[in-house]
Each structure stands twice: as structure tokens, then as C-alpha cells.
Amino acid sequence: MSRKAKEIEHNLPTLADVATRAGVSTATVSRCLNSPGQVQEHTRLRVMTAVQELGYSPNFGARALAARRTNTIGAIIPTMENAIFARAIQAFQEELHASGVTLLIASSSYSPEIEEEQIRALVARGADALLLIGHDRSPEVYQFLESRGVPVLISWVYDPALARLSIGFDNRLAMAGLAAEVLQLGHRNIGIISAECAGNDRARARVDGVHDAMRAQGLDPSMAHLIETHYSIENGGKALWHMMQHDPRPTAVICANDVLAVGAVQMARRLGLRVPDDISITGFDDIELARVVEPPLTTVHVPHREMGRQAARLLVDMVAGAPARESVRLETTLQIRGTLAAPPA
């Protein structure tokens, strides 16, 4: 586009326009906007009037360029399609908004490549810090972030073995707790429907949790029938169907999240199985869906909103340069509901 053409385009008022109109320098206008305390009351009023009259609003790019700071935090979540991350992100955004920080959200569709791309995009856009889900990603990515000086907070996991700052819960322990409950009812043929574990530490930890519980009962973890699939209701159903083709059929199916579990419950019924009389099914996350399905899902409740809120505070502090904080561990609670019972006699 030619420069000519541009001139007849929208020419928004700039700081300089405001300065001229108010009869002050651009520096003063800038100060009125950013640190009003430094400016005499009456000149501030004059400036603000000019701002109003011109309908001025600052140019973000220029501001970011000059100030080397954007008041923007980025978050990359695996998916927006189901409620798993939505609630936490909503709380995260509300809390950030209260601190005057804008949130940029991207979703990676559970793809490490897309995630890396999104990370670079957000950093390039000047995100002051990033919220990421889970630890699993290539060292290069962390190195890149480090070299950029972009603080990162990992959420959805609490793993004391890793040095990186995180906020979340112990997926493994939480799942082990639920699995222990299942085993204690006498179930011995266990099925596990998990997300794909490669590149997903939460999924791995949850599977490990089930295995831990089995070992604690003197069972061989390899006896559990494990199916990995993409998170979706449909895939949960398919996985259950596959499991039921094998001998011995599981009497309890532990799912790595509620979405899979709901699919499994629906498929079970379609197969003519009564839940929980013929088969027990459990989920993880305690999203809305868990209470809607019939019978309501036994699952692990995760304090999503709390996690989002605290993550926001942590990140704001990190950007402000507060001294390093410790990882935060949130508690999960078992929600024993209608889909869990003793195995059929």
C-alpha cells in the first residue's frame, strides 16, 4: 500500500496531538497516563480533557516498544473444546484483569509442535510471562524461554522432583487414591483409559498412580488393560468397547479424565451393561459433565478455579520481579458418586 493511500486512511490521534492540544510536551502527556502523581493537578486535567476530546487511546505497539513491557501474560492450553481448562482459565483471566494485565490465550490441540509455535508467537508478541500446562516439552523450548527472560509457570501438576516453578496437584497421588478406593472394593480386573502419555506428564502420572495403587495391593500393574486415546467422549466410548472384546473383561475402568469416562459410561449402557452393577467407571477432574451423566461420575475433584486464581497472582508477582516463590500444591478430593461399586459377585 502506498504512503499516499495511507494518508487518507484513519489517522488516529497520537500522543503528540494530545500534547499540542493541551499545550504541553509529549512527556507530560505520557506521565499523565502512566504516573499521574508526578504531574500538577491542573495540567493533568487539561491533558485528560484533550485526551477525551480527541478520543485518544495509546498505541500498544509503540508503548511496548518504548517501555519494554506489555502487561500481557500468555497462556497456552491443550484445548478449548471442553471444560477441563475453561474454568481455570476463566478464573485466571478474571484475576489477571483485576491486576490490569491482559491475557492472551492460545490452544495447542495437544500438539507439541503447535505448542512450541504458540510459545514463540506469544513471546514475540511481548508476553511478559507464560502459563503452560504440564512440564513435558523439549529442553530447547525452556532454553528459549530462559534466553528471552520470560518467566514461566507450569500448572496442572505439582511434582516436587522438578525444579521448575509450578502450581497444581499431585496427579499421581490423586489417581492412586482413587484407584485404591476402586481396588478396596474388590476389583481385580482393571481397565485404564488414558490420554496419550507421550508428551503428557499428567496422563503418565495418572496411569502411574493406578499402577502404584495396584502394587500396594500386591497386584501386577501390567495386568491392567491400558488403552491410550485422544480426549473425547467418543474415544472414551470406543476404548471401552475395545476393552470389552478382551478376556478377562475389566470390572472397573479407570479413566484419566471425565470426558473419557462419560464416553465410557454411555458406551457401557449401550452395550447393555449396568453401571455400576456390572462395571464401575471413574473419571478425573470433576467437570460439570461428571454430574450430568447418569449415574453421576465418581471422580477426583480438582480445584480449577483456585488454581487459576493463584496462578494469576504468582505470575503477576513474577513479572513484577518478586523473589522466587515455591511451587504451590493444591489438594484434590475424591468424589465418590454413582458409577463406583463392588464388582459383580
Add this chain to the structure above:
Amino acid sequence: MSRKAKEIEHNLPTLADVATRAGVSTATVSRCLNSPGQVQEHTRLRVMTAVQELGYSPNFGARALAARRTNTIGAIIPTMENAIFARAIQAFQEELHASGVTLLIASSSYSPEIEEEQIRALVARGADALLLIGHDRSPEVYQFLESRGVPVLISWVYDPALARLSIGFDNRLAMAGLAAEVLQLGHRNIGIISAECAGNDRARARVDGVHDAMRAQGLDPSMAHLIETHYSIENGGKALWHMMQHDPRPTAVICANDVLAVGAVQMARRLGLRVPDDISITGFDDIELARVVEPPLTTVHVPHREMGRQAARLLVDMVAGAPARESVRLETTLQIRGTLAAPPA
């Protein structure tokens, strides 16, 4: 922060650094990145190598400032907490991503004030265009957008009466179709659970749709018991409970969306009512929840993903300065499922 302090901070490589290393001018580097076709293959290679070696990534602010374009599109949705908007937005984002455009999402919590704030924030950040839900907002907001030269696409509605470009479906007609189905089964005592209509044209249109259908059957629309509430499962339940305290009790409750309807179904069962034998309940949107609840919800299917995808294409074209397009009307389809039956004899 003092300039001194800054110097010991992260000093990222700039375009100039890349240029020096590759032994070319900054202009050439810029061209390699933005219009590689204009550059000789071998110099491009040299430049790209330098980019790699330095780990260079462009500064968004500077780029936006110089190019007066951000390749960013903003979307403001009422909520991220449930799936209503999630699916459309996911598709929207995927399509934008394919066009090299970044999506900025904000949620307004159904508050016009917050929405206006978010609009201004996104515009200030240089959003090249905006996707908004519904037409209802103050003229000042539209004026502001116009003065900024920011193209806007309204989604979730198709209302030929309004000149503004939109993509969506005819909420009124769709709901009228569903209501006609309900009335035809013989229902005469109708309840309507709606979102708050003030500032929500979709909600209003849906209620109007029910009224249209009633009029078509020679019924007085004011006979319908209307309750307005915030979208949530819980509120859907509460609303149903209230309705059941009044005489005559409705034999069919038409809900403005699936979330409310699911709450209503669950409350009905808690009250000992059989759905659909004692009471029919319908939803709108056809989100996942609709199939999970027992019995599955009769609802209006909305092509969310298609809407998101097409919205993205439209907006990309608009930013590129394509000639004005016409509003797009998408078709909805009735999903008659288990929650709808004739009224009890």
C-alpha cells in the same frame, strides 16, 4: 529502572544483529522474513542461517508500529466457562492460525461494561479486526470501532433487519420451529427459561420465537411463564423449581440454551417428575452436554464449528480489504430426542 540496569538485562538479538551477521542490510533481513520472494535464494539462506544462529525472533511491538498492522484478530465471548462458545472459537482459531493470524480472546462475563473495556483493550493492542457475539451494544461502541477503522463481524445471529455484517443463524426462526414442534404435540402450558434479555439479542430473539409459534397456534404469548436467569446448570434447575410452584404447571419448558435445559432436566427428576412423560424440556445449541444428560435433550443444533470457520475467513478477507460481503446465514436443525413428548393425558 535505570538504563544501566537495563544493559545487563536480556539483550535480545535484533534485526540489525542478524543483518550484521549475514552481511546484508536490515531491509534485506526484513524482506526475507516478510516477502521471501523478493530476495535471492542464496542471500535468503545466509540470512536464515544467521536468524537460526542468533535465535532471533522479531519484536511484535516494533513490527506493529512500523507496519501498522498486527495480524491479530480479537474475539470477545460472553463466557469461557461452558462449551457454548468453545467449539466455535476453537474452529475460529484453527482457521485463523492457518492464515497466519493470531487470535486474542477475552471474555466479558455477559457484562456490557466489561465487554466495552475489552473492546477498547483489544483495539489498543492493535487488533486488526474484531469478532463479537450479538448486535446489542451501545452506539458509542460501534462509533468508536468505526472511528478506529476496525472491521467488526457479529456472530451467533443472522438478522436481515440489521445492516451490520454478521454470520449466524436466525435465532427467532429456529426457536419458533422448535416451539411449533412442542405445541403441535398438544402442549398448552408453556414455560420459558431464558437468559436475561436485556443486552442479549439472541436471548430476546429466542423468546420471541416461542411467542411467534404460540401466536401461530392462536395462543396468547403472555400465557407462557417466562423466567430470566443467568446461564448455568444450577440456575436452570432453580428456574424450573420456581415454575413448578405456580399454577398451572407447565407441561413443556422451553429453555434458551442447553445448559439451562440440563439443569431443568435434573431438577425435574429431583422433583420426582418423569421426563418426558410428566414434563417435556427442550434446549438450544446442541452442545455435548445435550447428549450426555438422560434422557438426551431435544434441542436445536447449531453449526458452531462451521460458524467459527467461516467467521475467520470473512474477517481475514475484511482485514485484507476485500470488497464488502453479505451477512451469512447458517442453517440450524431440530434435534428431536428423548426429552420431548406429548403432555400427560
Add this chain to the structure above:
DNA sequence: GCGTTGAATGTAAGCGCTTACATAATTTCA
């Protein structure tokens, strides 16, 4: 009254990039 001080404001140098225009290198064609 005059130097001193401190607060309020102004001056101007970038921030890192794009792009119009100038220049240099290459190709084309009579």
C-alpha cells in the same frame, strides 16, 4: 536579596522494525 533546593515540565534520543526511494547488479533485446 540570593543561592539552594526540589518539584514540574520540556527536550530529545532511542525502542526494533518496515518500506519508499535510491542505487547497484543483472538480464533483455534491438
Add this chain to the structure above:
DNA sequence: TGAAATTATGTAAGCGCTTACATTCAACGC
């Protein structure tokens, strides 16, 4: 073969803002 046309690259002027430093000015103490 040389002038013209075409293509590749370089030069440098901003884009709109922040902020270190310079300047001005009023208030104050002696």
C-alpha cells in the same frame, strides 16, 4: 554490444511512545 528494462539490495526516514537528563520556576533559609 550497449541502452533499457528488470531485479536485488541498500539507505534512511519514520511508526508513537517512554524516559534519562536538562531546564525552568517557585519556595525557602539565611
